[in-house]
Amino acid sequence: MVKHPVTPLLNQFLNFSTIGQWNFSIREAVNHGYAHKALTLFRQMKQNGVEPNNWTFPFLAKACTKVSNFKCSQIIHSHVMKSPFWSDVFVQTAMVDMYVKCNQLDDAYNLFVRMSMRDVASWNAILHGFAQSGFLDRVSCLLHDMRFSGIQPDSVTVMGLTRAVLHTKSLKLVKSLHSFAIQIGIDVDVLVANTWIAAYAKCGDFGLAEVVFNEIDIVTRTVVSWNSMIAGCANFVNFFGAVNYYKCMLHEGFRPDLSTIVSLLSSCVQPEALFQGCGQIGALELGKWIDNYSISNGLKDNLIICNAFIDMYAKCGCLNDARELFYAIPVRSLVSWTTMIAGCALNGEFTEALNLFSQMVELGLKPNHVTFLAALQACSHGGLLEKGWEYFGMMTRKYNICPGVDHYSCMVDLLGRRGKLKEALEFIHLMPIKPDPGIWGALLGACKVHRNVKIGEYVSHRLFELEPQVAAPYAEMANIYASKGRWDGVAAIRTMMKSNKVRKSPGQSLVQVKGKTHIFTVEHRDHPEGMLIYMMLDSLNLHLKKARLPLSYEVDMNCSEATLFSS
């Protein structure tokens, strides 16, 4: 929110004595981004002997949601309970919303069930609470109860439902929600449309996101509509699309804001952008340009933007730029630390990553599941198995964080790199969650490195069952057979691919050097400087072997039968 210099204006009201005048100044303070001031005004009002009324509390509740302070919320709530307006539907709904936004969902729900009267806003407030936490079951029960009690869902309800569905990433659910909304005749305004754009893009149908965007009247579109399209492109690994929408947005006279920058930056770090750049301008160049734009428009002071830049620089390989930015932040958030740890892990600075983790904890910050993922990635890329176990144990025992599929994947990768294939398989079998293709893929990769046909066969068959159309596991398994001279196995895989109608596109690497894109395709060595490049790769492989780095660092130079299927 843009802050206006309203403080002097507010001060002149302090001499007023009616509740209307106090309410006005409190409202003005909240609506102009001075939530703390609003709460101070309330204190002063009480000191002046003026009692709040039913209009005061919703403003105060809003102030609490802005400062996001649970204690403040409790104080305001106690004032509500002492006032004659504790049962007012506006006041109670404001209280429910206040607890939801302060992440006190239980308190919000307890309050909600005790409400003597509820209108559509009350239902929506609690529904959004459960929706943002991804409790789809609770949300659908609420929707049922709401309709049963005679309250019709409106466009705000539909947005809450969409938010809940987003957690499932199910395109089918988004589509059925869309038709439900049309069926019950809700008013599809620009806010609803923006939600659907994001929902379709996140659930994998960018075409439908574009359809919704194009259906919004040009004059009705807001900066959020454009941001949603740019973010959608970023989700969809479509760097060029993001840049294109960005250009159109500027052409239509919209000013990029914080979200635009963040989404554009996130599209910069997509593989497509990192390798290919955009025409004459590479992803890093665009990133730097966005950097300059952000500085000159005062956006660089924002922590979210800074964190996005740290991520972008780290992913573009400019760890020094990332570091510089990280250390320049006066108050770093958990996300800043996590981004930096992940950046170090990605760029091979494993010790630095783990040191940062310790520093962060010493400062009193509590690592979350993403921080642990970054730490485990550092361990896994660095081959630090013992450290990996240490973090894995710490996360479950000390921090009570339930490991997700990605954490397990890191551990499988770690065990696999060390050649502990049996242990990795046992670990997968003991996991309390269902292994996904990523986990099996990590183990299959390790089987390839350690040429283990037996476990490789078992693992690849799990993958063939899960994703029969994906070519990579067939290729990996064929390579394992080939590395052992098992041409019968290679032939069997070929037959299986044919009968399953699996098609594979040749593996390619793209590198941008001085604005020019160089493409390397499996089995083709037709680059003008191919001779020198492949000699250098041979020499690098030799050095890696001498340095006894984890085997998976080995540059894949196989050009024999083994790579016939590599992807």
Next chain:
DNA sequence: GTAGGGTTAG
């Protein structure tokens, strides 16, 4: 002059 809504960093 009151409550519930959209995009957005790891």
